[in-house]
Amino acid sequence: MNDHVRRNTPLFPIGIVQKLTELTPRQIRYYEEHGLVFPTRTEGNQRLFSFRDVDRLLEIKAMMERGVNLSGIKEIYELKTYSEEPKQPKAPRSHDMTDRELRKHLRKEVMMAGKYSRPSMIQGQLSRFFD
DNA sequence: GTTCTAACA
DNA sequence: TGTTAGCA
Numbered sequence: 459m460n461d462h463v464r465r466n467t468p469l470f471p472i473g474i475v476q477k478l479t480e481l482t483p484r485q486i487r488y489y490e491e492h493g494l495v496f497p498t499r500t501e502g503n504q505r506l507f508s509f510r511d512v513d514r515l516l517e518i519k520a521m522m523e524r525g526v527n528l529s530g531i532k533e534i535y536e537l538k539t540y541s542e543e544p545k546q547p548k549a550p551r552s553h554d555m556t557d558r559e560l561r562k563h564l565r566k567e568v569m570m571a572g573k574y575s576r577p578s579m580i581q582g583q584l585s586r587f588f589d
Numbered sequence: 590g591t592t593c594t595a596a597c598a
Numbered sequence: 599t600g601t602t603a604g605c606a
Contacts, residue, residue, distance in 0.1 A: 504591085
């Protein structure tokens with residue numbers, strides 16, 4: 459289990475992403491249509507977003523609030539060939555991360571990803587994923 | 590109850 | 599972008 463995998467693992471249905479980003483499902487789906495995020499699908503065709511998708515949605519939201527339109531945002535990302543995750547140097551781990559360790563790290567990431575959301579909402583959702 | 594697609598007073 | 603309709 460490495461950082462790249464954690465950031466790209468599909469974990470959240472659109473409802474959770476909505477609360478984490480304060481974007482409407484309509485906007486989130488619309489941004490996907492324009493190739494700004496790439497959620498995977500479950501067997502039932504429901505979207506599952508990764509931390510990376512959430513991070514990007516937060517960036518998009520920030521840009522929109524600063525007056526950048528969809529076309530402008532698309533151009534910015536298209537120039538970056540979508541994946542620009544900082545390469546993680548191979549960590550010399552002697553063993554794989556335990557489930558407990560993974561949960562601890564994921565919890566930290568959710569805190570980060572949802573730092574712009576209302577605390578009450580974050581807390582309410584955290585209980586659905588951790589302990 | 591939640592999410593999905595498509596469409597528009 | 600909002601919102602509603604009809605499904606899964």
